[in-house]
Amino acid sequence: MxxxxxxxxxxxxxxDYETNSRETLIELHEHYKLAEKGILETEFLTAFYRINNELWDQYDRGLLHRDVIRNERFHRIFQTFGLDNYALSLKLSDDYIHQSPQKGxxxxxxxxxxxxxxxxxxxxxxxxxxxxxxxxxxxxxxxxxxxxxxxxxxxxxxxxxxxxxxxxxxxxxxxxxxxxxxxxxxxxxxxxxxxxxxxxxxxxxxxxxxxxxxxxxxxxxxxxxxxxx
Ligand SMILES: [Mg+2]
Missing domain, CATH: 3.40.50.1000 (HAD superfamily/HAD-like)
Incomplete structure (x- = not known):
């Protein structure tokens, strides 16, 4: 050999990062009642993948610290929907980081x-x-x-x-x-x-x-x- x-x-x-993150995001969208804040589930998922991929690509190229992904990811997603709530974005971030790895x-x-x-x-x-x-x-x-x-x-x-x-x-x-x-x-x-x-x-x-x-x-x-x- x-x-x-x-x-x-x-x-x-x-x-399967894609499936595991999608399941987690759907749960978070429901739990935090984001639809009531004007964020539709499909749009939330689309925004996540776009912003998450951009941030990871910059991280891979050494352009940003990992904490930026952690602290900024959901804040930037919220901003694309005109929602400025940093405290809530950090809650989603914490939940996402905790729950997503538990998916199998x-x-x-x-x-x-x-x-x-x-x-x-x-x-x-x-x-x-x-x-x-x-x-x-x-x-x-x-x-x-x-x-x-x-x-x-x-x-x-x-x-x-x-x-x-x-x-x-x-x-x-x-x-x-x-x-x-x-x-x-x-x-x-x-x-x-x-x-x-x-x-x-x-x-x-x-x-x-x-x-x-x-x-x-x-x-x-x-x-x-x-x-x-
Ligand atoms: Mg890989």
Missing amino acids: KYQVLLFDLDHTLW NLVEDCVEILEYLQPRYPMVIVTNGFEEIQATKLHSSGIHHFFKSIVTSARAGHKKPAKEIFEFALTESGFQPHQAIMIGDNLLTDIAGAANANIDTVFFNPNGQACPTTVNHEIKALRELMNFL
Whole structure:
């Protein structure tokens, strides 16, 4: 076998961020009676995804601190509806951060693929995020036991795409870059980051976005990993 260890991204690659956040947002919309404040559920969801993606993209490129996502996300969403209530936006933010990781929806075929891979390779999660939040997601979705270790940016002291977080993961598990392959959905953090650490890459691209970067493999579904791993 060419590879001896698999590095996996968590959000959007294994843990179904989209579905889990949507379920949480629908609950919060209901709980805080946002419809009575003139915010329709579908518009609330659309605004969340647009603003959340913008903030995460800026965070990934090192342009803002993570606390800005936490403190500003719902405030900016409210502002798009002409609602200026910072205290309420912080309540939603706290609830969202607490409740969303407790959702257990996974990307299609995730468990079947991890069951297939586990006897063949040690697997390591490499994720930008806080220890407790990412651990909660792994436990609530029931996939924690598949992984030899969980490397978060908080623990490694560097976040993807910095090569140091990948080096940290390999040093900890006792492998060299040429023995590893990184599987993830983000061209900057997962793919460019791993390539910069001389690690081969699998771009998980379920939505068929344009792929300008050189990747070793591109897959639309996790089950395609069985074709070469
Ligand atoms: Mg991801």
